[in-house]
Amino acid sequence: MREAEKLLADLTPQQREAVTHVEGPLLVVAGAGSGKTRVITRRVAYLALRGVPPHRLLAVTFTNKAADEMRGRIEQLAGTRGAWVSTFHSLCASMLRISADSIGLSRDFTIYDRDDQLKAVQQCLKEMEADTSMLQPAGVLQAISNAKTRLESPEQFAAAVTGLRDELIAKAYAKYQALLARNAALDFDDLLLRVALLLQGDEAFRDRWQRRFDFVLIDEYQDTNRAQYLIARELAARHRNLCATGDPDQAIYTWRGASIRNILEFTRDYPDARVVKLERNYRSTKAILRAADSLIVHNALRHERGLWTENPEGLPVRFLWADDADQEAQMVVQSIAASHAKGRRWRDFAVFYRTNAQSRSLEEAMRHRIPHRLIGAVQFYGRQEIKDLVAYLRVCVNELDDLSLERILNVPVRGIGDRTADRLRAWAAANGLSLRAAVAAADQAPDLGAKAKGAVKAFSDLLDAFRAAPKSPVGAFCRHVLDKSGYQDWLERPENEERKENVNEFLAKADKFDLEHPGGELAEFMQEVALVSDVDNLDPTADAVSLMTLHAAKGLEFPVVFLTGAEEGLLPHINALRNEEGIEEERRLCYVGMTRAKEELIITASAWRAQGGSMAEREPSRFLFEVRRDVFDNAGQRALASLGPDATLDAWDDAESKPLRSAPGEARPRKHGPPPPPRRPGGLAVGDRVRHPQLGDGWVLAIQRADKLTVVTVAMASGGKRLFALEYVALEKL
DNA sequence: TCGCTGGCAACCTGC
DNA sequence: TTGCCAGCGA
Ligand SMILES: Nc1ncnc2c1ncn2[C@@H]1O[C@H](COP(=O)(O)OP(=O)(O)OP(=O)(O)O)[C@@H](O)[C@H]1O
Secondary structure, three states: HHHHHHHHHHOHHHHHHHOOOOOOOOOEEEEEOOOOHHHHHHHHHHHHOOOHHHEEEEEEEHHHHHHHHHHHHHHHHHHOOOEEEEHHHHHHHHHHHHHHHHOOOOOOOEEEOOOHHHHHHHHHHHOOOOOOOOHOOOOOOOHHHHHHOOOOOHHHHHHHOOOHHHHHHHHHHHHHHHHHOOOOEEHHHHHHHHHHHHHHHHHHHHHHHHHHOOOEEOOHHHHHHHHHHHHHHHHHOOOOEEEEEOOHHHOOOHHHHHHOOHHHHHHHHOOOEEEEOOOOOOOOOOHHHHHHHHHHOOHHHHHHHOOOOOOOOOEEEEEEEEEEEHHHHHHHHHHHHHHHHOOOHHHHHHEEEEOHHHHHHHHHHOOOOEEEEOOOOOHHOOOOOHHHHHHHEEEEEEEOOHHHHHHHOOOOOOOHHHHHHHHHHHHHHHOOHHHHHHHHHHHHOOOHHHHHHHHHHHHHHHHHHHHHOOOOOHHHHHHHHHHHOHHHHHHHHHHHHHHHHHHHHHHHHHHHHHHHHHOOOHHHHHHHHHHHOHHHOOOOOOOEEEEEEHHOOOOOOOEEEEOOEOOOOOOOOOHHHHOOOHHHHHHHHHHHHHOOOOEEEEEEEEEHHHEEEEEEEEEEEEHHHHHOOHEHHHHHHHHHHHHHHOOOOOOOOOOOOOOOOOOOOOOOOOOOOOOOOOOOOOOOOOOOOOEOOOOOHHHHHHEEEEEOOEEEEEEEOOOEEEEEEEEOOEEOOO
């Protein structure tokens, strides 16, 4: 028990209580940075040290990266391996593969990603007799995904809908499921849905998996959806040793079906559950915590809870208001560079944003200056060349995967054009053949010319050869495929330099897989590839600044955090403004971002931002005015005071005025919110030296009244001319 | 059959 | 601003 003592030594009494609780349901409601991940990890190690065989332990994390880290920590702490640590999706994929034979599923099933799903939907819509021009594939897919999240089969969905549009969607859903079944494919939703339904309806399956684990632990429980909830419940039904940890304030995935009610109603499901609350934050400074707390209390649909820390007060939060996105990026870069010069490592910094599109200006500003890693965005696996190679591998594993086969039919170009493909597809459909079977029997196909038949035959032989070749080690097989398919030759062309590098990166991943899973199957590797998430590619050992979305930041921590684009329409996002729930989720997202910071938090926003082709004027996020003003530094307080709806002023002018901020272009009326009260010119004259709160010093070139505003043209010391409306920018006369 | 060009819509988060 | 699709010429 000495080891177990050590395990508990540096834990708080509450954390210890959660770790040492053994039998029965346990709920750990933990505020941000209070150590819930730490608790789960220790708890698994503790149970192992108490003699529970590690392979009887299941811990479910939100990302594969979190799973890998936790697995490593557990091995360190308990000195044992074998605990099953994975995400829900990986868990379900593995369960389905393991139980494939008994549930009538091919163990070589393909996992379809969003692009595949869209293609499948498009194909279904095309095949439908009714006019589907009113339906957008993305919308239909959304509806299907929603239905699956509600665990509704196509039949149930069809029975519940009214109206032409929904009836068409119901038909499309049925066709879509049939198409996936024909292709032996499952989409992300299916993985969860199938397992949830099997656990409920298939006795053998349920029995087998209920006996598989003695303890079940679920992290980030606040972001579980209905299927995940059922899976957790069923897997733990026999022994009820279910430990859930989460933070309702960090629920940020309700838009894809997650339900905060799962965590809020845990004690209703398990009235005898032990509930442990962790309220001491170990991550952030007092200033950061106060800032975050003062924001989240604005959520009405929330249980009152407090979070405290013994950490130092720390630096005040900074707020930087830029002219445009490029300048915002510059400000971030300058801050980072300055801080780095004072001794910070690059990896101490993270820059968060609401939408991937925002990463562009940041990346541009950092290019060649600051080592950085972009998480997500144009994901690695979304690249054409990677998808091509993956399609080859999928076809090698699963011959029924027509969608993937279609992708590579003529890639690289081998003389099987659209017409030939169409005819093959039509012939296959007419005869109930898979596309692969049609390709194999192409010489019997009607209306195919001799030339086309030859090309198809050669392709079929190629696939046969792949099928016969050893699939392991995976890296070697990938190279074999690239070589024999002619893809490598295509990659060698000078214009494909970058593509070749990406493929090489993929090959390195395959080699890594071989190393970590000696004798591992190609199907397993394909599963891993299908289920990687953006953050999984974050390498914490690389000394580089991390750029990622707020969603991707969940669960991570960094000494210095930049929260960019704190603007109305962006955070909260325009599409979330429809209802209060939407805004509250955005507020939680902002809260998650803020609470990632250990020592420094810098929030930035921009007055103008490119939107489509043109520039749009922005307002600072309402969240900035909900955060206690006194957590900001002086410059931040001043900037916010001058920007806010409750701006403090020396004088009032005309409240009806159309505002204009430091505009690089033309003045525009603001779209929402009350216009901030204008400020008096302040006795400025042409030739005066002035200071802008963020942009620095300059000289007044001109003062004009325009549209009830006072517009000052300033020659900036840093170069260039800028327009400021005195009503909106606190220019200080020097 | 292939590859290029131009017009047009979309731009939120992601397993 | 970008990425997708349709249409066209070689
Ligand atoms: N008892 C403790 N003593 C010292 N440090 C601790 C303790 N508990 C947690 N920490 C530290 O606090 C930080 C946050 O812990 P952890 O990531 O487990 O929190 P969390 O609750 O999962 O956070 P979040 O929900 O915000 O993602 C980590 O750096 C961790 O090492």
